[in-house]
Amino acid sequence: MTRAKDCGIITKIANISLGGIKVDFIIRPVRIEDAEAINEMRRMDGVKENILGVSSERISGTEYFINNLTPNDHMLVAEVDEEGVKMVVGAVSLHVGGTPRMRHAANIGIMVHRDYQGKGIGTALLKEIIDLADNWLMLIRIELSVFVDNERAIKLYESLGFKIEGRKRFASIRRGKYEDEYLMARYNYNLIGN
Numbered sequence: 001m002t003r004a005k006d007c008g009i010i011t012k013i014a015n016i017s018l019g020g021i022k023v024d025f026i027i028r029p030v031r032i033e034d035a036e037a038i039n040e041m042r043r044m045d046g047v048k049e050n051i052l053g054v055s056s057e058r059i060s061g062t063e064y065f066i067n068n069l070t071p072n073d074h075m076l077v078a079e080v081d082e083e084g085v086k087m088v089v090g091a092v093s094l095h096v097g098g099t100p101r102m103r104h105a106a107n108i109g110i111m112v113h114r115d116y117q118g119k120g121i122g123t124a125l126l127k128e129i130i131d132l133a134d135n136w137l138m139l140i141r142i143e144l145s146v147f148v149d150n151e152r153a154i155k156l157y158e159s160l161g162f163k164i165e166g167r168k169r170f171a172s173i174r175r176g177k178y179e180d181e182y183l184m185a186r187y188n189y190n191l192i193g194n
């Protein structure tokens, strides 16, 4: 279902079940006032490990990031409404290549608050950013990196058409180790054919 909100911005609305209670969430563009919730998510156990967050990240850094998003940067958040209390519980970002010969390609990052994972919010965010990439920016390639043991994320990406292209050895630090990541990508076959 969709509804018009915020002077014409169209937001999606769906609901999830939290402790048996149906909770609405919307997906909308990021706002500067979301910085605190995004900063908290990036630093929390259950998220930080898999997104390259560090515990010292400051809210001012997140505000700087949001304020400096360019026309090539797209960021959406998922916001739940629990009995009138609104809270940002997920975010996805897409960065389109800045150089002329890479403007057909983008990379993405995604996270969902630890207490709201496994409820379909990640899927909803990813579908929304893929629609933007495919049908409104007409990109050909979306790519990402994911730790090789991040099964939930890999399953989510594969379910929406991403494929593993390769393995980056010792790519990132996590809990005192240099860990491998998969490079995954999804191609827009509507534009390039099979």
Ligand SMILES: CC(C)(COP(=O)(O)OP(=O)(O)OC[C@H]1O[C@@H](n2cnc3c(N)ncnc32)[C@H](O)[C@@H]1OP(=O)(O)O)[C@@H](O)C(=O)NCCC(=O)NCCS
Residues within 6 Å of the ligand: 046, 047, 048, 050, 051, 110, 111, 112, 113, 116, 117, 118, 119, 120, 121, 122, 123, 124, 144, 145, 146, 147, 150, 151, 152, 153, 155, 156, 159
């Ligand atoms: C990865 C992440 C974004 C997925 O979002 P989510 O809201 O938890 O995912 P969804 O509820 O939409 O579920 C996605 C798929 O994962 C599956 N899944 C759920 N829990 C799982 C688990 N513990 N193990 C494996 N798969 C799982 C779901 O079944 C679903 O597949 P389905 O649609 O076939 O049922 C989220 O878990 C997260 O933020 N994790 C920490 C940060 C992170 O890993 N970011 C990605 C970095 S590359």
